[in-house]
Amino acid sequence: MSFLWSLIIGGIIGWLAGMIIGKDIPGGIIGNIIAGFLGAWLGGLLLGNWGPEVGGFYFFPALIGGIVLVFIVSLILRSMGSKRV
Secondary structure, three states, X not given: OHHHXXXXXXXXXXXXXXXXXXXXXXXXXXXXXXXXXXXXHHHHHHHXXXXXXXOOEEHXXXXXXXXXXXXXXXHHHHHHHHOOO
């Protein structure tokens, strides 16, 4: 049950990051979950573990990590899209 809860919270964190940055995360719900999980990992590495813990994620570092991840992915996808002929 805790894995399902982590998937839901990861999806919400990824969705919030996409909403804050104003970019769509490729992959829909699966993309949101992946961005949430990777954002939580990245935020934990960069900012440590602080703030409220929800579903095994520290919310603020996970959200900030998700925002950074979505921003980087959107830059990469935009640069790949502009080089197509």
